[in-house]
Amino acid sequence: MASSPSSFSASITDLKPMTIMGNNYRCLFSLQQDFSPFLKSKSNFSSSFSSLSVARKLHKKTFQVNSVSVPTESVAGFDEMVSGTQRKYYMLGGKGGVGKTSCAASLAVKFANNGHPTLVVSTDPAHSLSDSFAQDLTGGRMVPVEGPISPLFALEINPEQAREEFRSASKSNGGSGVKDFMDGMGLGLIADQLGELKLGELLDTPPPGLDEAIAISKACCDYVIQFVESQEYNMFTRIIFDTAPTGHTLRLLSLPDFLDASIGKILKLRQKISSATSAIKSVFGQEENQEDSAEKLEKLRERMIKVRELFRDTNSTEFVIVTIPTVMAINESSRLTASLKKESVPVKRLVVNQVLPPSASDCKFCAMKRKDQTRALSMIESDPELSSLTTIQAPLVDVEIRGVPALQFLGDMVWK
Numbered sequence: 114m115a116s117s118p119s120s121f122s123a124s125i126t127d128l129k130p131m132t133i134m135g136n137n138y139r140c141l142f143s144l145q146q147d148f149s150p151f152l153k154s155k156s157n158f159s160s161s162f163s164s165l166s167v168a169r170k171l172h173k174k175t176f177q178v179n180s181v182s183v184p185t186e187s188v189a190g191f192d193e194m195v196s197g198t199q200r201k202y203y204m205l206g207g208k209g210g211v212g213k214t215s216c217a218a219s220l221a222v223k224f225a226n227n228g229h230p231t232l233v234v235s236t237d238p239a240h241s242l243s244d245s246f247a248q249d250l251t252g253g254r255m256v257p258v259e260g261p262i263s264p265l266f267a268l269e270i271n272p273e274q275a276r277e278e279f280r281s282a283s284k285s286n287g288g289s290g291v292k293d294f295m296d297g298m299g300l301g302l303i304a305d306q307l308g309e310l311k312l313g314e315l316l317d318t319p320p321p322g323l324d325e326a327i328a329i330s331k332a333c334c335d336y337v338i339q340f341v342e343s344q345e346y347n348m349f350t351r352i353i354f355d356t357a358p359t360g361h362t363l364r365l366l367s368l369p370d371f372l373d374a375s376i377g378k379i380l381k382l383r384q385k386i387s388s389a390t391s392a393i394k395s396v397f398g399q400e401e402n403q404e405d406s407a408e409k410l411e412k413l414r415e416r417m418i419k420v421r422e423l424f425r426d427t428n429s430t431e432f433v434i435v436t437i438p439t440v441m442a443i444n445e446s447s448r449l450t451a452s453l454k455k456e457s458v459p460v461k462r463l464v465v466n467q468v469l470p471p472s473a474s475d476c477k478f479c480a481m482k483r484k485d486q487t488r489a490l491s492m493i494e495s496d497p498e499l500s501s502l503t504t505i506q507a508p509l510v511d512v513e514i515r516g517v518p519a520l521q522f523l524g525d526m527v528w529k
């Protein structure tokens with residue numbers, strides 16, 4: 114067990130041979146556990162970082178010797194991602210289990226090691242950032258991640274809190290449909306005021322599948338607004354979102370539009386009603402309160418427009434799709450790309466994760482798997498949505514990617 118920089122360097126020579134699907138090579142991952150006490154000390158990390166670079170070089174060399182290099186189709190692009198100190202947002206999304214969290218966490222580590230104070234945020238109700246960083250990041254607030262050179266913080270948006278808010282608002286108002294929705298969105302005051310006027314009939318039907326997940330989307334939007342407005346987040350020049358599987362993410366992205374449209378309708382309605390009879394005015398209470406709530410609504414609407422604009426700003430935001438080489442995952446990625454384009458969300462990169470590395474001698478299982486993957490990869494080339502994206506291939510490795518050194522290792526293979 115190493116616990117000091119000197120023993121760390123000595124142990125570099127002890128890298129254990131590991132295998133990627135049958136091919137021998139030396140793997141940095143075997144270091145992760147041995148050196149965790151050492152890596153706990155941030156001051157030690159910069160010296161460990163240079164040692165890790167040596168280890169990586171050694172690793173690359175071994176790759177060449179054994180002819181099992183990482184798939185070569187990776188396209189340059191990290192230079193562009195890392196350049197500039199203006200804040201950039203990266204959202205990583207795709208089908209469940211394809212490696213969104215691993216890719217998002219590895220990108221965050223890479224940015225932080227390249228001088229960017231970075232925040233990585235999980236918007237997936239089933240968070241796995243803590244597992245990925247091998248560190249407790251729960252609690253719904255920013256937690257520093259030990260290891261990288263520049264500050265790296267992680268935030269897992271607390272789904273229970275958002276769900277609870279939604280549930281209690283729905284229960285206490287005893288309504289249904291749009292009214293429940295408005296309550297859950299923190300618009301209970303307006304919903305109450307308009308309750309007698311059959312609000313549900315005056316608004317369009319909310320999107321199908323409306324449930325507690327939308328409360329989490331609302332919480333995410335609130336955070337996004339804070340990232341833009343609050344001093345607390347000023348320092349971050351890169352913010353990465355590890356998003357939930359496709360359905361949730363699309364809901365999150367369309368929420369600002371939906372709220373903007375709904376609020377617009379309420380405001381118009383209010384205007385009409387405020388000039389009507391005193392009987393109707395009494396439903397709304399005093400003139401002063403009307404002004405107050407109209408102002409609140411207008412403010413909420415402005416903030417939603419801000420979130421929407423941010424999601425669509427090609428200068429500051431990019432949605433990176435993560436997939437794996439299977440027909441199902443690629444079909445879903447194609448649909449996701451089409452939806453994102455429809456929402457005008459900038460998307461230009463596709464990470465194809467868990468690609469079998471080349472091998473001179475496949476077993477029967479590997480040969481079958483490789484055939485499947487080759488077929489799936491060729492689908493990308495002919496897919497009308499995906500073919501125009503920059504494709505980055507990331508290899509399947511035979512160990513779980515957990516902890517900063519492992520994420521750094523993955524990041525160096527993916528983000529080039």
Ligand SMILES: Nc1ncnc2c1ncn2[C@@H]1O[C@H](COP(=O)(O)OP(=O)(O)OP(=O)(O)O)[C@@H](O)[C@H]1O
Pocket residue numbers: 208209210211212213214215216237239241357358466467468507508509510511512513514515
């Ligand atoms: N390139 C890879 N090689 C080997 N294992 C990988 C690779 N990428 C990810 N994994 C493993 O796959 C599992 C799922 O990865 P991850 O949690 O990153 O996926 P996800 O898309 O975020 O999942 P979810 O949709 O459940 O949030 C993890 O155990 C992770 O270590």
